Amino acid sequence: MIPTGSQPSQAQAGSLAGVGPSTGSQPSQAQAGSLAGVGPSTGSQPSQAQAGSLAGVGPASATRITPGNALRPEDIALEVQRGEAKPSEDVGEYALRLGDDALILAQRLGHWISRAPELEEDVALGNIALDQLGHARSLLTYAGAAWGKTEDELAYFRREPEFRSAHLFEQPNGDFAVTIVRQFIVSYYQYELYRRLTASTDATVAAIAAKAVKEVDYHRDHSAQWVLRLALGTDESRSRLLAGLRLLWPYVGELFEDDALTARLGDAAVAPSSMRADFDRLTNEVLTEAEIDVPDVPSALGGGRRGQHSEHLGYILAEMQVLAREYPGASW
Amino acid sequence: MSPSNPQPSQVPTGSQPSQAQAGSLAGVGPQTGSTTSGTATGWPLWEVFVRSSRGLSHVHAGSLHAPDAAMALRNARDLYTRRNEGVSIWVVPADAIAASDPDSKGSFFESPQGKDYRHATYYVKSEGVKHL
Incomplete structure (x- = not known):
């Protein structure tokens, strides 16, 4: 039902609407059928499909450019629209948690x-x-289907206590080392999460996870490479990395807390505590190579999953939401 | 970094050996955070070659800065394969490439002109030769 492997939905869109600046393509890409959704697509439906012209086919470039095919938020929106994907409120709430984590981190990065x-x-x-x-976008689109809301309504028109992200994601960027440490923790957590969720009994959650896990795997690699370089680089880079670890490690605990929701969901979700051992083992491998001990710091209070946030989230939301709230329905 | 550089031959002409000498991890630290020096942070330059699909050869795609080969590969992945362009990447230290001198184009590349006998089409088929 979810187009993970083939591209049925791409073919039906049959347009090149939304082709971004990625021109310089070769004739061979035309066979991919559609490039809908490449570029700054805005959660819109195939109705935006303009005439199927081959706009943007330019001179041959040194490398071939193709859109590839994978699950897109638009595909999920379409299924929701057709009534083919309808999460329970519990699954919706779970998708909201994961989606908010990703959204807040994206805003930070x-x-x-x-x-x-x-x-x-x-x-x-x-x-x-x-x-x-x-x-x-994928997770919020799916979550919204539980309450008849769109991804934009969830992202731009909820108030701070309605967000379900964990505290780690809203922590300030700090210097480059702090950002790398945050990404290091997040990526190793998300990899364990999405890897397991590919076996979720909820088909849409499983499909979103299958797409996400490959990307998060690269985030792991990127952040681990930088942890090693900062730790083994100069005295200054090492001390900044260590400071970042001490600053952010208290927020690790919240990621692995079970609660009533994850218990109710059973095999549709992953019990957060069940991932802790793998997270500890794999992060420890990198830290050992970086000649660093896991910081011995007490856990922070947490509460993000219940809508209790630090002072940081309000400022993020103010910046993220101001345009949508000032000009509802604005598009460009 | 020029993602759309169409000319594989535009490899640096040996004018920046000093960049590559920095080599080590110097410059990874916070001193790179200073905005005073623009791009001159000591990271060496790498040339990137991307293979777009199996059976084709790697083609020069552009260049980038990175502290070492491992990061150069990752930066190349981020800069030059964002739109599904590749299945394989090579990175080469820019100073490891010896390039021909653009000023000696005449002596280097114009000599073959007029030497038609170096092309197979110059010759006429001899009588009685089969399978040509």
Whole structure:
């Protein structure tokens, strides 16, 4: 039911609407059928499909550019619209948690654009932010189906206590080392989570996880590479990394707390506590190679899953939501 | 970094050996965070070659800065394969490439002109030769 492998939904869209700046394509990409959704697509439906012209086919480039095919938020929105995907309120609440984690982190990481130490790292963090935003869009689209809300309504028109993200995700970027430590913890957590969720009894959750796990695997690699380099680089880089670890490790505990919801969901979800051993083992492998001991720090209070947040989230939401609230329905 | 550089031959012409010498992890630390030096943070330059699909050869896609080969591969993945362009990446230190001198184009590349006999089409088929 979810188009994970083949591209039926892409073919039916039959348009190139939304082709971004990625031109320079070769004739061979035309066979992919559609490029709908490439570029700044805005959660809109195939109704936006303009005439199926091959806009953007330019001169041949050194490398072939294809959109590939994978599960997109638009596909989930379509299924929701047709009534083919309808989560229970519990599954909706669970998807909301994961979606909010990804959304808040994407917003945080987006702040690095134009501010990273190097242009290359700027793009790397931007890529990770966009991956997270993609996961957030899929998860919030699906979550919204439980209450008849769209992804945009959930992202832009909820108040702070209605957000379900864990505290780690809203922690400030700090310096580059702090951002890397946050990404290191998040990526190793999300990898264990999505890896297990590919076996979820909820088909849509499983499909979203199957797409996400490959991307998160790369986030793991990226952050681990930087943990090693910062730890074994200069005295300054090492001390900053250690400070980042001490600062953020208290927020690890909240990620692995079970509660009534995860217990009720059973095999549709993953019991957070069941992932802790693998998380500890794999992060410890990297930290050992970096000649670092796991920080011995007390756990922070948590409460994000119940809508109790630190002072940071309000500022993130103010910035993220201001345009949508000031000009409801705005598009460009 | 020029993602759409169409000319594989535009490899640095040996003018930036000093960049690659920095080599080590120097510059990874917070000193790279300073915005005073722009791009001149000491990270060496790497040339990126991308294979777009099995059976084709790697093609020069552009260049980038990275502290070492492992990070250069990852940066190349982020910069040059964002739109499904590749199945394999090579990175090469820019200073490991010896390039021909653009100023000696005449002596290097114009000599074959007019030497038609170096092309198979110059020759006429001899009588009685089969299977040609």
